[in-house]
Amino acid sequence: LGWSDGGVAGMHLASIYPAAVKKLVIWGSNAFVSKEDIECFEKTRDIMNWNRTMREHFEGIYGSDFGPLWSEWIDSMINVFKDGGNLCQESLPLIQAPTLILHGDRDPLLPSFHPVYLHEK
Numbered sequence: 214l215g216w217s218d219g220g221v222a223g224m225h226l227a228s229i230y231p232a233a234v235k236k237l238v239i240w241g242s243n244a245f246v247s248k249e250d251i252e253c254f255e256k257t258r259d260i261m262n263w264n265r266t267m268r269e270h271f272e273g274i275y276g277s278d279f280g281p282l283w284s285e286w287i288d289s290m291i292n293v294f295k296d297g298g299n300l301c302q303e304s305l306p307l308i309q310a311p312t313l314i315l316h317g318d319r320d321p322l323l324p325s326f327h328p329v330y331l332h333e334k
Contacts (some may be wrong), residue, residue: 217322221300227312228304237308240315243327244305244334245298246290253322254287272274305333 215223220242227234243250260268260280272279293300316328 214240215242216240218241224301224304224308227310228301228307231307231309231323233310234310237312239312239331241317241320241323242314243323244300244302244329244331245273246294246300247298247324247326248294249324249326250322251291251331253324254290257321258284258287302334305331 215221215238220221220239221244223234223237223239224242224244227237246322260271260283264283268279271283273281312331314331316323316325319326
């Protein structure tokens with residue numbers, strides 16, 4: 214089971230070690246970074262604009278440095294986008310495990326074309 218970037222890691226793992234991954238579940242994951250993704254990410258850069266419960270949840274996990282850490286993650290995704298956007302596209306055709314792709318209709322970070330792309334590949 215992989216959520217978000219964990220789904221990307223799971224797709225890589227399933228493509229490299231097909232005998233080790235019998236089934237794969239990915240949730241809120243993507244194989245590439247698009248311009249639309251960057252626009253969504255930028256809307257969340259200032260964590261003080263987040264819902265308090267959500268912000269406090271992540272601060273509880275990552276500590277008081279979560280704001281700068283989140284901003285650095287967005288910057289890294291911008292760099293991936295500028296470098297072509299690929300996260301794991303080359304891995305998709307190599308995945309042999311049956312894969313369940315989950316995506317929320319109200320996901321604030323990933324547009325709904327990502328699960329469609331994953332399903333088609």
